[in-house]
Amino acid sequence: MFRSLIFVSLLLCGTSLTFAEEQWQAGVARVAITPGAPMWMAGYASRKKPAEGTLAELYAKALVLEAGENRVVFVTTDLIGIPRTLAVNVSQRVKEKYKLPRKSLLFNASHTHCGPELRPERDYFYGMAEAEAKQIGVYTEKLETALVELIGAALADLQPATLSYAKSTADFSKNRRFPTDEGFVNRQYNEGPTNHDVPVLQVFSPAGERRAILFGYACHNTSTGIMQFNGDYAGFAQSDIEKDFPGVTALFVEGTGGDQNPYPRGKIELARQHGRKLADAVKRAVHEPQQPLPPAIDSAFTEVELEFEPLPPRAALEADVESKNVYRQRKSRYLLGKLDRKEPIALTYPCPIQAIRIGETLVMVAIGGEVVVDYSRLVKSTFRSVPFVWVAGYSNDVFGYLPSARVLAEGGYEAGGAMLYGPLPGPFTGSVQDRVMAGVRRVGTDVGFSFPKSLEQQQ
Numbered sequence: 001m002f003r004s005l006i007f008v009s010l011l012l013c014g015t016s017l018t019f020a021e022e023q024w025q026a027g028v029a030r031v032a033i034t035p036g037a038p039m040w041m042a043g044y045a046s047r048k049k050p051a052e053g054t055l056a057e058l059y060a061k062a063l064v065l066e067a068g069e070n071r072v073v074f075v076t077t078d079l080i081g082i083p084r085t086l087a088v089n090v091s092q093r094v095k096e097k098y099k100l101p102r103k104s105l106l107f108n109a110s111h112t113h114c115g116p117e118l119r120p121e122r123d124y125f126y127g128m129a130e131a132e133a134k135q136i137g138v139y140t141e142k143l144e145t146a147l148v149e150l151i152g153a154a155l156a157d158l159q160p161a162t163l164s165y166a167k168s169t170a171d172f173s174k175n176r177r178f179p180t181d182e183g184f185v186n187r188q189y190n191e192g193p194t195n196h197d198v199p200v201l202q203v204f205s206p207a208g209e210r211r212a213i214l215f216g217y218a219c220h221n222t223s224t225g226i227m228q229f230n231g232d233y234a235g236f237a238q239s240d241i242e243k244d245f246p247g248v249t250a251l252f253v254e255g256t257g258g259d260q261n262p263y264p265r266g267k268i269e270l271a272r273q274h275g276r277k278l279a280d281a282v283k284r285a286v287h288e289p290q291q292p293l294p295p296a297i298d299s300a301f302t303e304v305e306l307e308f309e310p311l312p313p314r315a316a317l318e319a320d321v322e323s324k325n326v327y328r329q330r331k332s333r334y335l336l337g338k339l340d341r342k343e344p345i346a347l348t349y350p351c352p353i354q355a356i357r358i359g360e361t362l363v364m365v366a367i368g369g370e371v372v373v374d375y376s377r378l379v380k381s382t383f384r385s386v387p388f389v390w391v392a393g394y395s396n397d398v399f400g401y402l403p404s405a406r407v408l409a410e411g412g413y414e415a416g417g418a419m420l421y422g423p424l425p426g427p428f429t430g431s432v433q434d435r436v437m438a439g440v441r442r443v444g445t446d447v448g449f450s451f452p453k454s455l456e457q458q459q
């Protein structure tokens with residue numbers, strides 16, 4: 001039944017005359033977002049103090065692509081994640097200021113573990129002092145305005161462009177779910193699934209000058225945990241590409257790297273080395289024969305409600321208060337506090353899902369959360385008839401891990417273990433993958449693709 005997947009080109013089926021006359025407009029902009037004041041870093045709960053200076057600048061960058069009436073803004077960031085509230089606030093301000101609908105905005109985070117902590121309530125889970133916790137609000141407020149202005153700057157930069165696509169690979173990303181008799185542990189596992197694709201979208205001026213390179217990779221941005229701000233391998237890859245191609249803006253899109261780590265890891269030199277490898281992969285793609293992309297773009301955005309398992313009984317939470325594990329203590333106190341204050345504990349969470357379609361050739365599907373690598377395969381098989389399928393994770397919200405049915409059933413850190421370090425009640429119920437893939441098909445349909453009804457059973 002897969003073979004009967006029909007490729008419907010609603011977007012392109014306007015008059016051919018209009019199509020021929022249209023051309024791409026593209027704009028780029030960047031803003032440095034490295035905190036000016038000492039702040040806690042995000043990603044490793046074991047850190048006990050704020051960052052100690054800056055090794056490499058952190059950036060937010062924007063690329064606007066416009067064809068005809070439609071625009072999409074790719075906003076990429078050297079951050080652990082864009083929290084939902086921040087994405088919602090920026091989207092609202094951008095809608096009012098620039099008339100851009102939500103579906104036209106994609107926020108992606110590189111998931112560097114050497115950027116500032118900006119996720120709600122992590123101050124409690126990390127044990128920050130009150131004054132340190134306040135910095136999160138101060139930083140986030142400034143970042144919100146910086147992102148709105150960044151998008152405005154990219155829109156102001158719109159000028160005629162041509163686009164092309166090519167793909168390469170890099171192999172430093174490895175599966176990190178190592179099976180043992182006691183369950184899955186976080187260690188290099190060469191037998192586990194990976195996705196080594198390096199998708200590369202290039203933007204040129206009509207005269208052929210290269211202006212921007214949007215590229216992706218599916219791997220945790222965790223070569224190191226040093227105490228100085230830096231963008232890890234993805235940050236070094238972007239700065240290397242910008243050195244390799246002077247005048248270019250390089251924008252990194254984190255893929256389905258939820259259960260993938262860069263190996264070897266543990267030293268800042270390795271972050272630079274992996275960054276160079278990724279920049280070299282991009283360079284190879286740039287020199288490959290290019291797939292020209294015709295000027296046609298459309299996007300769609302939705303949210304699917306993911307379900308959590310019911311909370312543990314109160315007695316179990318009370319027992320955890322006495323745990324020797326400080327994180328287990330904090331989590332049980334957090335949940336018991338909410339119960340005692342009669343505050344609602346939501347047992348669902350809205351996961352954002354977005355599709356960006358470029359002509360007949362390329363579709364990018366961007367999913368919220370720390371998306372595990374299985375979703376690359378699942379999304380690609382859903383869009384089987386599209387030549388190039390780019391699957392982004394860490395998009396529009398990074399609420400926590402997004403396990404596939406396989407990972408959820410296997411258990412371990414990405415299946416729910418990681419929820420100990422944050423506010424989600426977790427783990428997700430067994431419906432998580434079906435709900436996400438239903439959302440993927442919904443946004444796919446909204447941008448003009450159609451899927452056979454039997455697809456659900458076949459995944």
Ligand SMILES: [Zn+2]
Binds near residue numbers: 220
């Ligand atoms: Zn992570």
